[in-house]
Amino acid sequence: MPFVRFYHVSKVYSRQSRQFFWRFFVETMGRKPREPIRALNDVTFELGAGESLAVIGHNGAGKSTLLSLVAGLTTPESGLVEVEGRVMALLELGSGFHYDMTGAENLRLNAALCGLTKKQTEERYQQIVDFSELRSFINEPLRTYSMGMILRLGFSIAVHVEADILLLDEVLVVGDQDFQQKCLTRILRMKQEGKILMCVSHAPDMLRMLCERALWIESGAVIMQGAAGDVIDAYRAGSVPVNAS
Amino acid sequence: MRRKNYGFVLRNLISRDFKIRYRNMSLGVFWSLLNPLVMMAVLTFVFTRIFPNVAVKNFHISILSGLVIFNFFSLSWQSATVSIYGNSGLIKRVPLARELLPVATVLANSLHFLIQIGLLVFLALLAGYAVNAYWLLLPVIFALEIVFVCGLALVTSALDVYFRDVRYVVESANTVLFWLVPIFYSFAMIPPEYRSVYQYNPVAAVVLACRAIIMEGRMPPESLLVKLPVVSVSFLALGFLLFRRLQRKFADYL
Numbered sequence: 001m002p003f004v005r006f007y008h009v010s011k012v013y014s015r016q017s018r019q020f021f022w023r024f025f026v027e028t029m030g031r032k033p034r035e036p037i038r039a040l041n042d043v044t045f046e047l048g049a050g051e052s053l054a055v056i057g058h059n060g061a062g063k064s065t066l067l068s069l070v071a072g073l074t075t076p077e078s079g080l081v082e083v084e085g086r087v088m089a090l091l092e093l094g095s096g097f098h099y100d101m102t103g104a105e106n107l108r109l110n111a112a113l114c115g116l117t118k119k120q121t122e123e124r125y126q127q128i129v130d131f132s133e134l135r136s137f138i139n140e141p142l143r144t145y146s147m148g149m150i151l152r153l154g155f156s157i158a159v160h161v162e163a164d165i166l167l168l169d170e171v172l173v174v175g176d177q178d179f180q181q182k183c184l185t186r187i188l189r190m191k192q193e194g195k196i197l198m199c200v201s202h203a204p205d206m207l208r209m210l211c212e213r214a215l216w217i218e219s220g221a222v223i224m225q226g227a228a229g230d231v232i233d234a235y236r237a238g239s240v241p242v243n244a245s
Numbered sequence: 246m247r248r249k250n251y252g253f254v255l256r257n258l259i260s261r262d263f264k265i266r267y268r269n270m271s272l273g274v275f276w277s278l279l280n281p282l283v284m285m286a287v288l289t290f291v292f293t294r295i296f297p298n299v300a301v302k303n304f305h306i307s308i309l310s311g312l313v314i315f316n317f318f319s320l321s322w323q324s325a326t327v328s329i330y331g332n333s334g335l336i337k338r339v340p341l342a343r344e345l346l347p348v349a350t351v352l353a354n355s356l357h358f359l360i361q362i363g364l365l366v367f368l369a370l371l372a373g374y375a376v377n378a379y380w381l382l383l384p385v386i387f388a389l390e391i392v393f394v395c396g397l398a399l400v401t402s403a404l405d406v407y408f409r410d411v412r413y414v415v416e417s418a419n420t421v422l423f424w425l426v427p428i429f430y431s432f433a434m435i436p437p438e439y440r441s442v443y444q445y446n447p448v449a450a451v452v453l454a455c456r457a458i459i460m461e462g463r464m465p466p467e468s469l470l471v472k473l474p475v476v477s478v479s480f481l482a483l484g485f486l487l488f489r490r491l492q493r494k495f496a497d498y499l
Binding site for chain 1: 250253254256257258261264265268269334335336337338339340341493494496497
């Protein structure tokens, strides 16, 4: 069974100058090194099969850092991150795509990067193309695509990888209404199959629809966590209700 | 990062590099042949007409063998060094075995290397050199060069994330090496007191071995056949170890 567990996780980004000799000079002159940024500060939560978590907070609150940690793209300074199951991270539109290659070439490359074998890629190729509704555009170079079309391709690959844990970072907003609906249906089905979903978005309605639980962070620290509806209401009101945890 | 489809990923990354390199160009992959031919013509002209150079017969083959081997080394090392930085989108957003990126860049360059080796063999046969039993060693020697560059590239590509200066260090090292690898001179012309220095240069060793086999029809020195694999394989091992350690913080530095 897949799970995601964070125990008192903190992540720090150093702000020291990377110009080694300059730094040496400045520090011998007695200037103190700049304070590091605390991107995440003592975050604890746990997700099991079929559970879904919306991560909310203002820009720079640490939401993307949190997803990067789940995906294993970076490591925490302290605390423990435990992830069981295959992770599919859709953290940015078109990451891993090359704009001089065609949609089909990008599809194969991306499927491989997301962990599919050659056989699985060929088996699912047609399904992915059908889901994306790109049809003949699939053989055009990616630089001719609109943002919406790139989203379609990226998202279609993501849902066909059949990962146990799906991470979405603010990517669904570009698609048109019909495609969004189709994606939502698909994600809800994946949840019923026991997959874990973690979502970052600034669209509260979509988060309410997708996630049962929510985590509100600011400046890396947890402000509130609980049922998605309550946390999103509190976030929009700008304060934590007195009786909430 | 714990995936079992490395081969498929690697193949896709290599074909990406290979396809993109000459896409939208009318001559496409022919540039792989034209580049060394032009260089060969210029160097042959300079070192036979301007600086008459009588020591070597079939000077153009001697030059081309040096050029093909050096060009592969220099191009693949330089492009692989920036491969992590150049794929920062992948490093920051997609969980994958990151050591595949520099290795794929080197291997994509190896395809061009292969084409150029074909050119070298073709011109060598045209110049009248016969195939001999030692030719069987050539693939091994070239493979060892690829292994060596992979090791070197793993080290420099990882360091380049932390210190962007590394790419310029590599660039300068290549400029120096162009003169210190016997491309337009032969080993015989190197004064004996400097020869021992050349022994420790794997690229020079590959050139030496290649010329011995193709142009002189003899077995390369045995000491070389021992040193080359030892150096290449240990560099690869070192590269992997260092890369493993350094890659944990990649996403924070890009």
